[in-house]
Amino acid sequence: MPVPNLNLWDLPASTSATVAAFEDTLPKDYCLRLTELGLGIGETVECLRHVPLRGPRVYRIGDSVFSIAEDVARGVMIHAVQSGETRGVQP
Amino acid sequence: MSSKCCEPDDVVSTDVIALRTKAPGLSRMSADGTDGAASGSASRTTKSARGPAESRLSHVAIVGKPNSGKSLLFNRLTGLSQRVANFPGVTVEVKTGRVGDTLFMDFPGVYSLTPLTRDEEVAVARLAAELDRDSLSGILCLLDATRLERSLQLGLQVEAEARAKGKPLLFVATMIDELEKAGMTLDTSGLARDLGAHVVAVSGRKGTGLDTLRDKIAEMITAPAEFLPKGVPASDAQSMRATARKLGRQYGPKTDYVLKHQNRLDRFFLSSVTGWFSFVAIMLFLFQAIFTWAAPLMDGVEAIIGAIGAFTTARLPEGVVADFVADAIFAGFGSFLVFVPQIFVLSFIIGILEDSGYLARAAIICHRPLSWFGMSGRSFVPLLSGHACAIPAIFAARTIESPKRRLLTILAIPLMSCSARLPVYSLLIAALIPPIGIAGIFGLQGLVFFALYGFSLIVALIVSSVLSRTVYRKSSDAPFVIELPPYRMPHWLPLIRRSVEQAWAFIAKAGAVIFAVTVVVWVLGYFPNGSGQLSTSWLASIGQWIAPVFQPLGLDWQFGVAILASFVAREVFVGTLGTLHGIEAADEQISGFAAHLSASGLTLASGLALLAFYAIALQCASTLAVIRKETGSSTLPITLFAGYGILAWAVAWTVYHLVG
Numbered sequence: 001m002p003v004p005n006l007n008l009w010d011l012p013a014s015t016s017a018t019v020a021a022f023e024d025t026l027p028k029d030y031c032l033r034l035t036e037l038g039l040g041i042g043e044t045v046e047c048l049r050h051v052p053l054r055g056p057r058v059y060r061i062g063d064s065v066f067s068i069a070e071d072v073a074r075g076v077m078i079h080a081v082q083s084g085e086t087r088g089v090q091p
Numbered sequence: 092m093s094s095k096c097c098e099p100d101d102v103v104s105t106d107v108i109a110l111r112t113k114a115p116g117l118s119r120m121s122a123d124g125t126d127g128a129a130s131g132s133a134s135r136t137t138k139s140a141r142g143p144a145e146s147r148l149s150h151v152a153i154v155g156k157p158n159s160g161k162s163l164l165f166n167r168l169t170g171l172s173q174r175v176a177n178f179p180g181v182t183v184e185v186k187t188g189r190v191g192d193t194l195f196m197d198f199p200g201v202y203s204l205t206p207l208t209r210d211e212e213v214a215v216a217r218l219a220a221e222l223d224r225d226s227l228s229g230i231l232c233l234l235d236a237t238r239l240e241r242s243l244q245l246g247l248q249v250e251a252e253a254r255a256k257g258k259p260l261l262f263v264a265t266m267i268d269e270l271e272k273a274g275m276t277l278d279t280s281g282l283a284r285d286l287g288a289h290v291v292a293v294s295g296r297k298g299t300g301l302d303t304l305r306d307k308i309a310e311m312i313t314a315p316a317e318f319l320p321k322g323v324p325a326s327d328a329q330s331m332r333a334t335a336r337k338l339g340r341q342y343g344p345k346t347d348y349v350l351k352h353q354n355r356l357d358r359f360f361l362s363s364v365t366g367w368f369s370f371v372a373i374m375l376f377l378f379q380a381i382f383t384w385a386a387p388l389m390d391g392v393e394a395i396i397g398a399i400g401a402f403t404t405a406r407l408p409e410g411v412v413a414d415f416v417a418d419a420i421f422a423g424f425g426s427f428l429v430f431v432p433q434i435f436v437l438s439f440i441i442g443i444l445e446d447s448g449y450l451a452r453a454a455i456i457c458h459r460p461l462s463w464f465g466m467s468g469r470s471f472v473p474l475l476s477g478h479a480c481a482i483p484a485i486f487a488a489r490t491i492e493s494p495k496r497r498l499l500t501i502l503a504i505p506l507m508s509c510s511a512r513l514p515v516y517s518l519l520i521a522a523l524i525p526p527i528g529i530a531g532i533f534g535l536q537g538l539v540f541f542a543l544y545g546f547s548l549i550v551a552l553i554v555s556s557v558l559s560r561t562v563y564r565k566s567s568d569a570p571f572v573i574e575l576p577p578y579r580m581p582h583w584l585p586l587i588r589r590s591v592e593q594a595w596a597f598i599a600k601a602g603a604v605i606f607a608v609t610v611v612v613w614v615l616g617y618f619p620n621g622s623g624q625l626s627t628s629w630l631a632s633i634g635q636w637i638a639p640v641f642q643p644l645g646l647d648w649q650f651g652v653a654i655l656a657s658f659v660a661r662e663v664f665v666g667t668l669g670t671l672h673g674i675e676a677a678d679e680q681i682s683g684f685a686a687h688l689s690a691s692g693l694t695l696a697s698g699l700a701l702l703a704f705y706a707i708a709l710q711c712a713s714t715l716a717v718i719r720k721e722t723g724s725s726t727l728p729i730t731l732f733a734g735y736g737i738l739a740w741a742v743a744w745t746v747y748h749l750v751g
Contacts, residue, residue, distance in 0.1 A: 029207055030570045036203040036244060037572065040332065048354060052363035055459045056468070056571055063240040063339055065353065067455045069462070069571035 006081070008045065009057065009073040016046035016060075017078035026075030038062040039076065148194040149312045150226045152218060155233030156245050157200030158576050160265035162186075163295035164233065165197040166585060168305070185217055193228075193312065196221070204248045207569060222256045229259040229311040229318060236264045236277050236292065237577065240339025247331040250288060250320045259311045259318030261289050263304060268294035269577075275344050282342045287321040296582060353577050360452045370456050373449070377475065380440050388432030396425040411621070419613035424606050427660055430480060433510055434597045437479040438590040441472060441487075446581030451573055458571055464552040465559025467491050467571060470500040474551070477507030478544075481714040482597055485721055495566035499555045501718060502731065505709045506551035508544045511661040515705050516543055518665050521685035523698040547706045550742075608712045612656050612663070625670050630656060640740070644704070644747050645697035654710070661710050696751035700743040707739035 011017055019041050022031040038061040039045055048065065049058040056067040155161045169188030186197040199214040206212040221227045232249045234242040246262060253260040264277050271294075283290040291307050293300035311318045359365050400421030407413040444450045450472060458468025466474075469491045476484035484504045491497035508516075524536045615630040625631060634652030641651045649671040657664035669684055672691070709715065715728040722728075 032205060033203065033207045033570065033572065035328075035332075036205070038241065038244065038332070038336075048350075049357060049361055051361055051455055051459075052366060053456075053459045056455050056573070058357065058361065058455070058575065060350065062336065063343060064238050065350065065575040067451075067571075067573045067575055069458060072570045072572060 006078050007074050008047075008059070008068070008076040008078055009070055011045075011047040011078060011081065013047050013050050015081050016044055017081050019043050019045060019076060020079040021077045023075040023077065026072070030072060030075070034072070034076065037066060038064070045078070148189065148192055148226070149228035150194050150196060150221065150224070151229050151231060151308060151312075152221055152227060153195060153197045153231045153233065154218060154245075154249055155200060155265075156202055156235065156238075156242055158574065159200060159233045159235040159238075159242060160295045161197055161200060161233055163582065163585070164231075164263065164265060164293065165195055167295050167298065167301055168308075169195050185214070193308070201245065203245060204252065222252060222258060227258060228315065229261060229308070231261050231263050231308070234262055234264045234290075236267050237269050237344060239264075239343030240335050241574075243335035243338055244332060246286075247335055250286065251331075254320045257319060259315040260320050261291065261307055261311055261318060262286060264290060264292040265295055267292040267300065268297045270344055273344065278342055282338065285338055285341075289318055353575070356578050357452070357575070360449065361455065366452075366456060370453060373444070373453075374475070377437075377440050377444075380436050385433040385436040388436070389429050392432055393425075393429050396421060396428060400425065411617070414617065414621075415613065418617075419609050422666065424602075424609050427602070427609075428598070430510055431594050431598060433479050434483060435590050435594040437476060438483065438593040439586065441476065442586045442590060443581050446579065446586060448576045448578040451575050454573060455575075462571075464556040465496065465499045465563070466503065466555055467493055467496040467500070468573070470496060470503075473500050473504055474507060477504040477509060479510050480597065481505050481507065481509055481711065482717050483593060485714070485717050488721070492571070493567075493569040495559070495563050495568050498566070498722065499559055499563060501721060502558060503551040503555045505711070505714050505718075505731070505735065506547055506554065506707060508547040508706065509661075509711075511711065512705055514662045514665045515657075516540060516702065518668075518685055518688070519698050519702050519705075521682055522688040522693060523695055543702060543706055546703070550707055550738075554738075608658065612658075616656065616667075625652075625667075631671075644700045644740075644743050645694055645751070646701060650701065654704075654708075657710050658712060660713070661705065664705075664710075694751070696747045699750050700747035703746045704739045704743040707735055707742055709735040 006017070007023070008017075008019075019039055021041060022034070034040070039059075043061070046060040047057060048060050051057055051067070054070060056069040057073060058065060058067050153161050153165055165186065165188060169190055185199070188195050188197070198218055199211070201211045201214050203211075204215055204218075206215045230249060230253055232246050234246055250260060252258075262283070264279065264282070267277060270277060277292050279290045279292050289307060289311075291300060291304045293304050360369055400417060403421070404413050404417045407416060441450070444453070454468035454471055456468070457471040461468060461470050470488070473484045473488040473491070476487050481504050484507070485501050488497050488500045488504070491500055520536050520539050524539050527535050529535055529538065612630065615633065616625050616628045618629060620627050630652055631648070634655055635648045637655065638648040638651050641647075641654070649668060652671060653664045653668040656667040665684070668688075672684070672687060709732050715732055718728045718731065719725055
């Protein structure tokens with residue numbers, strides 16, 4: 001599978017994607033924590049909401065909702081954008 | 092280029108290693124912010140938990156992910172009133188509560204047994220130590236029934252550890268009332284079968300299932316073999332995640348139902364228009380509560396202290412003892428107690444915001460602006476609390492995930508315009524600024540008041556920004572990933588009890604220092620010539636000795652004495668200056684004293700310089716003591732006191748020369 005050029009921060013609201021890889025720039029313990037929170041490679045994530053002033057965006061991961069800041073979200077590469085299950089909105 | 096920087100199979104292999112290897116690094120926090128503040132608390136708790144009486148008890152550990160209802164269940168089981176909130180990271184140290192021969196230990200919430208933040212390291216290291224002790228009779232692992240998949244990610248790790256160490260385990264599915272409200276149930280028998288461990292469903296809020304839980308805990312202690320985890324649901328990290336997902340989907344509620352309500356409210360509270368509008372409205376409400384609604388309570392406390400003081404001193408013979416009781420205890424220490432209701436009101440309102448789930452949203456809204464200045468969205472609440480009092484605000488900074496951002500927040504908090512600065516601001520503004528109206532709506536004095544708050548905030552942001560890019564540039568950071576809890580109604584009774592306890596903790600933690608310094612300042616101001624001779628006292632001699640420091644600001648030795656005396660607490664400034672100017676009870680006659688000061692030649696330039704000095708200088712012994720406690724560093728508070736003092740003087744000098 002080709003390396004994607006889309007990262008989690010680019011994911012529009014109300015759409016979901018699968019995690020493809022982590023950027024080398026993302027510290028290893030951050031990758032580990034994201035994996036443990038359900039944002040591991042191959043997992044599905046849905047962007048529920050963009051927040052004003054480029055604030056941490058809101059994502060549905062499994063049965064929970066997390067807010068992830070830009071520096072972390074930009075280190076998560078994603079595949080296959082599709083419509084989300086939960087209706088989210090742009091700010 | 093991107094890569095798989097962490098193979099899933101690495102995860103569990105590091106879990107057990109982490110449990111064993113993280114502990115040695117937990118001993119101290121260094122002043123450079125590379126370590127966490129909670130280590131000190133954990134080691135203290137460890138000490139208390141290892142007392143001779145406690146070592147004979149059956150220990151039961153309560154573990155779970157953040158915001159899974161641990162504290163509420165702990166309170167229900169022990170009858171205590173530990174802080175409960177709908178905000179991740181509220182439990183920041185291991186709390187213990189004894190019931191009969193059982194000692195319950197409430198561990199801070201963790202997402203994983205491989206710690207990432209300092210607080211998690213403390214919690215995991217402590218849990219690892221407990222698992223190795225014979226006194227640990229069992230583990231209660233909490234599963235949030237509304238977030239079953241996420242809870243099981245940790246639950247399966249805990250089960251693997253319990254199995255490896257041969258410890259009894261009982262899963263407790265919490266918040267079951269929320270499922271029942273939506274007409275759903277949790278198949279605890281099926282879940283127990285698939286997990287290979289006992290499962291009990293409870294509602295901490297409503298108290299349902301607690302009797303069954305108590306019976307199960309008693310069984311676990313008396314017949315531990317029955318509670319050893321039997322199944323092998325997952326053996327590595329990847330299969331644990333797959334199992335958690337499978338069981339979460341099989342037994343948990345439909346996620347869409349859970350998120351529907353949350354998403355609807357988030358659409359309002361996190362939008363670019365209504366989000367900011369509601370944020371500002373809630374903050375105005377908070378300020379109104381702190382500064383207006385707390386006033387009757389503060390007046391009441393002041394009246395009670397005054398009445399008790401008058402009653403007591405009337406029965407004492409005239410002399411040094413009566414003067415000490417009247418001036419040092421009732422007037423000096425009593426002026427500190429007046430602020431206790433404000434702490435109560437602040438804790439109560441912040442508690443409502445936490446319990447409702449709004450605080451996590453406020454942290455998101457503020458994260459980006461605060462991160463420009465080296466802080467985090469989670470810094471918002473401590474900074475806000477700092478406007479009432481720095482002491483609870485510094486404690487509140489424990490919830491900040493990043494050691495670097497936590498330390499920068501602690502350093503910024505003393506610059507917030509706390510309530511102790513209010514009497515100083517009131518006096519100087521009344522003396523310097525004419526009470527003229529602007530546009531028929533605002534008063535000039537009120538605008539200057541507002542400008543002072545803005546000035547303090549700007550200075551705090553600049554200081555934090557500079558420190559984050561220089562001294563603490565390489566300090567360890569942590570990712571901002573915060574779980575958004577569902578919106579919930581507050582737990583009113585625990586909230587009130589917790590607010591009372593925080594007010595009491597304020598007295599207990601700061602009172603001793605304030606009392607000691609009050610006594611020292613009183614002795615210096617009283618001797619060698621006795622009452623009413625402050626101008627010839629040792630304090631006055633010291634004031635005259637340091638007069639050259641304040642002369643460049645156009646301030647005479649009397650201001651120097653008042654500034655020195657206010658090191659106890661800033662509000663002492665007004666009373667001391669009043670005494671030096673021959674005004675009795677100056678803090679109760681602000682307008683009359685202000686007119687006297689104005690007539691006595693205090694210039695606008697000197698007055699504004701003094702305001703700038705007070706807005707920045709760290710004139711609070713209690714705050715310094717708390718910073719020392721929270722950072723574990725003795726040099727940091729001294730450096731901070733000197734640094735902010737020099738900065739305050741430099742800014743005051745600039746203001747004096749610009750205005751003059």
